[in-house]
Amino acid sequence: AQSVAQPEDxxxxxxxxxxxxxxxxxxxxxxxxxxxxxxxxxxxQFLLKYITGDNLVKGSYGFEAEFNKSQTSFHLxxxxxxxxxxxLYFCAVRDADTGRRALTFGSGTRLQVQP
Amino acid sequence: EAGVVQSPRYKIIEKKQPxxxxxxxxxxHNTLYWYRQNLGQGPELLIRYENEExxxxxxxxxxxxxxxxxxxxxxxxxxxxxxLGDSAVxxxxxxxxxxxxTQYFGPGTRLTVL
Numbered sequence: 001a002q003s004v005a006q007p008e009d010x011x012x013x014x015x016x017x018x019x020x021x022x023x024x025x026x027x028x029x030x031x032x033x034x035x036x037x038x039x040x041x042x043x044x045q046f047l048l049k050y051i052t053g054d055n056l057v058k059g060s061y062g063f064e065a066e067f068n069k070s071q072t073s074f075h076l077x078x079x080x081x082x083x084x085x086x087x088l089y090f091c092a093v094r095d096a097d098t099g100r101r102a103l104t105f106g107s108g109t110r111l112q113v114q115p
Numbered sequence: 116e117a118g119v120v121q122s123p124r125y126k127i128i129e130k131k132q133p134x135x136x137x138x139x140x141x142x143x144h145n146t147l148y149w150y151r152q153n154l155g156q157g158p159e160l161l162i163r164y165e166n167e168e169x170x171x172x173x174x175x176x177x178x179x180x181x182x183x184x185x186x187x188x189x190x191x192x193x194x195x196x197x198x199l200g201d202s203a204v205x206x207x208x209x210x211x212x213x214x215x216x217t218q219y220f221g222p223g224t225r226l227t228v229l
Contacts, residue, residue: 004157032215043119043206043220044158051215090157096214102148102171103218105157
Protein backbone atom coordinates (compact mmCIF):
# COMPACT_ATOMS: atom_id res chain seq x y z
CA ALA A 1 0.00 0.00 0.00
CA GLN A 2 1.12 3.55 -0.62
CA SER A 3 0.27 6.70 1.30
CA VAL A 4 1.12 10.38 1.56
CA ALA A 5 1.00 12.64 4.59
CA GLN A 6 0.85 16.41 4.43
CA PRO A 7 1.03 17.32 8.11
CA GLU A 8 0.00 20.96 7.76
CA ASP A 9 -3.51 21.90 6.71
CA UNK A 10 -2.37 25.48 6.14
CA UNK A 11 0.91 27.32 5.81
CA UNK A 12 1.08 31.08 6.19
CA UNK A 13 4.03 33.07 4.88
CA UNK A 14 4.74 36.71 4.12
CA UNK A 15 5.39 37.74 0.54
CA UNK A 16 9.10 37.66 -0.24
CA UNK A 17 9.87 35.09 2.44
CA UNK A 18 10.86 31.50 1.68
CA UNK A 19 8.16 28.87 1.87
CA UNK A 20 8.14 25.15 2.60
CA UNK A 21 5.22 22.76 2.22
CA UNK A 22 5.90 19.40 3.82
CA UNK A 23 5.23 15.94 2.43
CA UNK A 24 6.17 12.47 3.62
CA UNK A 25 5.34 9.26 1.82
CA UNK A 26 5.19 5.51 2.19
CA UNK A 27 5.60 2.97 -0.60
CA UNK A 28 6.80 -0.61 -0.74
CA UNK A 29 9.19 -0.04 -3.63
CA UNK A 30 10.86 2.97 -5.15
CA UNK A 31 8.78 6.15 -5.25
CA UNK A 32 7.76 8.42 -8.05
CA UNK A 33 6.78 11.71 -6.40
CA UNK A 34 4.75 14.64 -7.69
CA UNK A 35 3.56 18.07 -6.61
CA UNK A 36 0.40 19.63 -7.99
CA UNK A 37 -1.27 22.97 -7.28
CA UNK A 38 -5.01 23.63 -7.35
CA UNK A 39 -6.57 27.06 -7.71
CA UNK A 40 -10.26 27.59 -6.87
CA UNK A 41 -12.62 25.86 -9.31
CA UNK A 42 -9.69 24.62 -11.34
CA UNK A 43 -8.17 21.20 -11.87
CA UNK A 44 -4.77 20.15 -10.61
CA GLN A 45 -1.82 21.82 -12.28
CA PHE A 46 1.49 19.95 -12.42
CA LEU A 47 4.47 21.62 -10.71
CA LEU A 48 7.27 19.06 -10.63
CA LYS A 49 8.17 15.42 -10.20
CA TYR A 50 10.95 13.17 -8.95
CA ILE A 51 11.58 10.00 -10.90
CA THR A 52 15.27 9.28 -10.42
CA GLY A 53 18.61 11.05 -10.30
CA ASP A 54 19.30 14.38 -8.65
CA ASN A 55 17.50 14.69 -5.34
CA LEU A 56 16.77 18.39 -5.94
CA VAL A 57 14.06 18.82 -8.53
CA LYS A 58 13.24 22.16 -10.09
CA GLY A 59 9.79 22.86 -11.46
CA SER A 60 7.42 25.52 -12.67
CA TYR A 61 7.06 29.06 -11.25
CA GLY A 62 10.29 28.89 -9.25
CA PHE A 63 9.27 25.92 -7.13
CA GLU A 64 11.64 23.12 -6.21
CA ALA A 65 11.48 20.01 -4.09
CA GLU A 66 14.05 17.83 -2.40
CA PHE A 67 13.77 14.07 -2.33
CA ASN A 68 15.10 12.59 0.92
CA LYS A 69 15.01 8.82 0.85
CA SER A 70 16.11 8.27 4.45
CA GLN A 71 13.39 10.56 5.77
CA THR A 72 10.87 9.50 3.10
CA SER A 73 10.15 13.16 2.45
CA PHE A 74 9.59 15.35 -0.60
CA HIS A 75 9.13 18.90 0.70
CA LEU A 76 8.14 21.66 -1.70
CA UNK A 77 10.09 24.90 -1.47
CA UNK A 78 10.35 28.34 -3.00
CA UNK A 79 12.98 30.95 -2.10
CA UNK A 80 10.63 33.95 -2.31
CA UNK A 81 6.84 33.61 -2.04
CA UNK A 82 4.38 35.59 -4.13
CA UNK A 83 0.80 36.47 -3.24
CA UNK A 84 -0.21 34.65 -6.42
CA UNK A 85 1.26 31.42 -4.99
CA UNK A 86 -1.70 31.26 -2.59
CA UNK A 87 -3.49 28.01 -3.48
CA LEU A 88 -3.99 24.40 -2.44
CA TYR A 89 -0.95 22.15 -2.89
CA PHE A 90 -1.05 18.38 -3.22
CA CYS A 91 1.78 15.88 -2.92
CA ALA A 92 1.31 12.53 -4.67
CA VAL A 93 3.19 9.25 -4.90
CA ARG A 94 3.12 6.06 -6.86
CA ASP A 95 5.16 2.91 -6.48
CA ALA A 96 7.61 2.62 -9.38
CA ASP A 97 7.91 -1.13 -8.89
CA THR A 98 4.28 -2.01 -9.55
CA GLY A 99 2.16 -1.74 -12.65
CA ARG A 100 -0.43 0.37 -10.89
CA ARG A 101 -0.13 3.86 -12.34
CA ALA A 102 -2.68 5.57 -10.11
CA LEU A 103 -1.38 8.37 -7.93
CA THR A 104 -2.06 8.43 -4.21
CA PHE A 105 -2.54 11.99 -3.03
CA GLY A 106 -2.16 13.68 0.30
CA SER A 107 -5.02 15.67 1.76
CA GLY A 108 -3.56 18.96 0.61
CA THR A 109 -1.96 22.01 2.23
CA ARG A 110 -3.42 25.45 1.78
CA LEU A 111 -0.73 28.07 1.26
CA GLN A 112 -1.61 31.65 2.22
CA VAL A 113 0.89 34.32 1.20
CA GLN A 114 0.24 37.63 2.87
CA PRO A 115 1.23 40.89 1.13
CA GLU B 116 -1.54 21.92 -27.21
CA ALA B 117 -5.07 21.84 -25.83
CA GLY B 118 -5.48 20.47 -22.33
CA VAL B 119 -7.88 17.89 -20.97
CA VAL B 120 -11.45 18.98 -21.61
CA GLN B 121 -14.32 18.07 -19.30
CA SER B 122 -18.01 18.85 -19.38
CA PRO B 123 -20.17 19.91 -17.78
CA ARG B 124 -18.23 22.00 -15.29
CA TYR B 125 -21.06 21.97 -12.77
CA LYS B 126 -24.05 19.68 -12.30
CA ILE B 127 -26.81 19.76 -9.70
CA ILE B 128 -29.23 16.84 -9.53
CA GLU B 129 -31.72 15.27 -7.18
CA LYS B 130 -30.74 12.00 -5.52
CA LYS B 131 -31.71 8.85 -7.42
CA GLN B 132 -31.29 10.68 -10.75
CA PRO B 133 -28.69 9.59 -13.30
CA UNK B 134 -25.77 11.78 -14.31
CA UNK B 135 -22.96 11.56 -16.84
CA UNK B 136 -19.61 13.29 -17.18
CA UNK B 137 -17.55 13.59 -20.35
CA UNK B 138 -13.80 13.83 -20.80
CA UNK B 139 -11.64 14.43 -23.87
CA UNK B 140 -7.95 13.81 -23.12
CA UNK B 141 -4.96 15.56 -24.59
CA UNK B 142 -4.42 14.51 -28.20
CA UNK B 143 -2.20 11.45 -28.44
CA HIS B 144 -2.64 10.46 -24.82
CA ASN B 145 -3.50 6.79 -24.63
CA THR B 146 -4.01 6.53 -20.89
CA LEU B 147 -7.03 8.12 -19.25
CA TYR B 148 -7.92 8.33 -15.56
CA TRP B 149 -11.05 9.26 -13.67
CA TYR B 150 -10.54 10.47 -10.11
CA ARG B 151 -13.02 11.63 -7.49
CA GLN B 152 -12.10 14.47 -5.14
CA ASN B 153 -14.20 14.84 -2.02
CA LEU B 154 -14.26 18.18 -0.23
CA GLY B 155 -11.06 18.77 1.70
CA GLN B 156 -9.33 15.69 0.36
CA GLY B 157 -6.98 14.69 -2.40
CA PRO B 158 -8.24 12.93 -5.53
CA GLU B 159 -8.79 9.17 -5.46
CA LEU B 160 -8.70 6.92 -8.50
CA LEU B 161 -11.93 5.49 -9.83
CA ILE B 162 -10.77 3.91 -13.08
CA ARG B 163 -7.85 3.89 -15.50
CA TYR B 164 -8.00 3.14 -19.24
CA GLU B 165 -5.22 2.07 -21.56
CA ASN B 166 -6.73 2.93 -24.94
CA GLU B 167 -10.21 1.43 -24.75
CA GLU B 168 -9.42 -1.16 -22.08
CA UNK B 169 -10.20 -0.56 -18.42
CA UNK B 170 -7.04 -1.86 -16.72
CA UNK B 171 -7.65 -0.66 -13.15
CA UNK B 172 -11.23 -0.33 -11.94
CA UNK B 173 -10.82 -1.82 -8.49
CA UNK B 174 -11.98 1.39 -6.80
CA UNK B 175 -15.03 1.95 -9.02
CA UNK B 176 -18.33 1.31 -7.16
CA UNK B 177 -19.72 -0.92 -9.84
CA UNK B 178 -23.22 -1.12 -8.44
CA UNK B 179 -23.94 2.44 -9.53
CA UNK B 180 -20.92 3.71 -11.47
CA UNK B 181 -20.00 2.81 -15.02
CA UNK B 182 -17.50 4.16 -17.52
CA UNK B 183 -16.68 3.71 -21.16
CA UNK B 184 -14.02 4.74 -23.64
CA UNK B 185 -15.32 3.11 -26.77
CA UNK B 186 -12.88 4.44 -29.38
CA UNK B 187 -9.93 4.89 -27.06
CA UNK B 188 -10.21 8.67 -27.09
CA UNK B 189 -12.93 10.42 -25.12
CA UNK B 190 -14.61 8.85 -22.13
CA UNK B 191 -17.88 9.02 -20.22
CA UNK B 192 -18.39 8.33 -16.53
CA UNK B 193 -21.95 7.63 -15.40
CA UNK B 194 -23.65 7.38 -12.04
CA UNK B 195 -27.08 5.77 -11.79
CA UNK B 196 -28.72 6.35 -9.41
CA UNK B 197 -26.86 9.17 -7.69
CA UNK B 198 -26.68 9.31 -3.90
CA LEU B 199 -26.04 12.24 -1.59
CA GLY B 200 -22.53 10.94 -0.89
CA ASP B 201 -21.62 11.19 -4.56
CA SER B 202 -21.33 14.96 -4.27
CA ALA B 203 -17.71 15.66 -5.22
CA VAL B 204 -15.48 16.92 -8.00
CA UNK B 205 -14.86 14.37 -10.73
CA UNK B 206 -11.49 14.84 -12.38
CA UNK B 207 -10.19 13.38 -15.60
CA UNK B 208 -6.47 13.05 -16.31
CA UNK B 209 -4.43 11.71 -19.19
CA UNK B 210 -0.88 10.65 -20.11
CA UNK B 211 0.85 9.33 -23.21
CA UNK B 212 1.19 5.98 -21.48
CA UNK B 213 4.81 5.81 -20.39
CA UNK B 214 5.52 4.57 -16.89
CA UNK B 215 7.05 7.86 -15.74
CA UNK B 216 4.65 10.17 -17.54
CA THR B 217 3.03 13.11 -15.82
CA GLN B 218 -0.72 13.00 -15.42
CA TYR B 219 -2.38 16.16 -16.74
CA PHE B 220 -5.72 17.01 -15.23
CA GLY B 221 -8.83 18.64 -16.60
CA PRO B 222 -10.79 21.32 -14.72
CA GLY B 223 -13.20 18.78 -13.26
CA THR B 224 -16.96 18.47 -12.93
CA ARG B 225 -18.42 19.59 -9.61
CA LEU B 226 -21.43 17.39 -8.82
CA THR B 227 -23.97 18.37 -6.19
CA VAL B 228 -26.60 15.80 -5.27
CA LEU B 229 -29.60 17.22 -3.39
